[in-house]
Amino acid sequence: MLRFLLRLTLLFITISSSTPAQSPSNDPLLHLMKQFTEAPGPPGAEGAVRKLFAESAKPYADKISYDGLGSVIAQQGTTGSRIMVDAHMDELGAIVRHIRPDGYITVQMLGYWLPQALGDQRWTIIGSKGPVLAVSELWDAHIAPHDAGRPSQPAEYFFDTGARNAADVAALGISVGDPIVPVSEFAVLPNNRYLAKAWDDRVGCIAMIEAMRRLKGQPHPNQIFYTATIQEEGSIEMRGATTSAHIINPDLGIALEVGVANDTPGNRPDASLETIGGGPGIMLYTFSEYPNRKLVKYVQEVAAEKQIPLQFDFVEGFGDDAGAIKLNGNGVPVTTLLVPTRSTHTHNGIIDRADFDRTVDLLVTLLQRLDAATVAKIKSFDPAEDGASAH
Numbered sequence: 001m002l003r004f005l006l007r008l009t010l011l012f013i014t015i016s017s018s019t020p021a022q023s024p025s026n027d028p029l030l031h032l033m034k035q036f037t038e039a040p041g042p043p044g045a046e047g048a049v050r051k052l053f054a055e056s057a058k059p060y061a062d063k064i065s066y067d068g069l070g071s072v073i074a075q076q077g078t079t080g081s082r083i084m085v086d087a088h089m090d091e092l093g094a095i096v097r098h099i100r101p102d103g104y105i106t107v108q109m110l111g112y113w114l115p116q117a118l119g120d121q122r123w124t125i126i127g128s129k130g131p132v133l134a135v136s137e138l139w140d141a142h143i144a145p146h147d148a149g150r151p152s153q154p155a156e157y158f159f160d161t162g163a164r165n166a167a168d169v170a171a172l173g174i175s176v177g178d179p180i181v182p183v184s185e186f187a188v189l190p191n192n193r194y195l196a197k198a199w200d201d202r203v204g205c206i207a208m209i210e211a212m213r214r215l216k217g218q219p220h221p222n223q224i225f226y227t228a229t230i231q232e233e234g235s236i237e238m239r240g241a242t243t244s245a246h247i248i249n250p251d252l253g254i255a256l257e258v259g260v261a262n263d264t265p266g267n268r269p270d271a272s273l274e275t276i277g278g279g280p281g282i283m284l285y286t287f288s289e290y291p292n293r294k295l296v297k298y299v300q301e302v303a304a305e306k307q308i309p310l311q312f313d314f315v316e317g318f319g320d321d322a323g324a325i326k327l328n329g330n331g332v333p334v335t336t337l338l339v340p341t342r343s344t345h346t347h348n349g350i351i352d353r354a355d356f357d358r359t360v361d362l363l364v365t366l367l368q369r370l371d372a373a374t375v376a377k378i379k380s381f382d383p384a385e386d387g388a389s390a391h
Contacts, residue, residue, distance in 0.1 A: 075226075
């Protein structure tokens with residue numbers, strides 16, 4: 001028996017040493033992903049993410065500034081075309097709406113949540129005394145009302161902190177208007193896939209930091225303004241992108257976002273056209289924008305030259321900061337690059353590392369090649385310059 005245990009121990013050591021686990025402790029980028037996705041930052045309360053972005057960008061930026069709403073602008077380069085690269089810091093969340101006498105809390109959800117994603121979940125309420133764990137209660141299956149043979153669930157969810165009454169809630173430091181975020185730890189899955197909350201749009205924030213790192217000290221022909229914006233979720237006007245664009249006055253804009261992967265069984269095949277592991281995406285239609293056709297063509301050409309697979313998508317229920325950037329001044333050519341993501345707007349989204357890396361590869365190449373002449377050509381609508389094609 002002792003010999004068997006020794007052999008088993010040696011086998012375990014051999015396997016462990018030959019296939020080291022991928023973890024945030026031995027991969028700086030994974031550590032950054034863990035920090036960004038686990039940081040709390042619902043709309044209007046992005047402070048923790050703002051601090052993290054500014055600190056992460058500082059080693060690579062020539063200048064860091066802020067707009068009047070709290071967006072962060074990290075600048076690389078001081079001459080050339082003004083390129084705005086954008087991702088929003090805020091995630092879906094909620095705020096405390098009402099504290100009941102029995103200690104239950106009602107909330108105002110922030111952003112577009114599916115009702116199925118809300119019940120029986122853990123949340124953090126950020127009160128005056130620090131974070132407080134809460135759970136969104138469901139009716140127990142044994143006593144829930146049954147509709148057509150199936151148990152139904154409430155239309156409104158009550159958050160439970162363990163409090164017995166309103167005084168207990170107050171003693172926890174919770175008051176009306178306090179921000180609430182999902183609880184979900186970053187985790188590494190097989191095949192270099194990563195599970196976390198808030199990929200929308202922390203994946204874009206992380207991509208900007210990685211692009212800045214790669215371009216630090218490298219030649220490029222532009223003034224690049226990496227902009228981490230506030231209050232995109234649940235906002236038709238994309239508030240942070242609007243105010244930041246007023247400051248930057250960009251010649252061209254590139255938004256970074258999650259793509260809507262449609263590779264989970266059961267949905268319509270054409271509801272979305274992306275899959276995780278299929279490479280970065282580029283959005284061709286949303287309710288907030290039609291991208292500039294010449295810029296899209298240029299991205300396609302660069303991706304093909306670099307042998308980066310590029311997916312195309314049309315999502316009617318999708319909007320992003322590019323829709324605000326394009327309306328700045330007398331108009332700005334924009335496009336949106338996407339990291340395909342499963343289950344956005346939930347506690348548990350999944351991305352593929354290869355998609356992230358290729359998206360950054362494509363972004364960095366674009367920023368190195370978009371010189372003044374190329375930007376001017378993309379911006380021009382003079383038929384004598386761009387031929388007879390519609391743009």
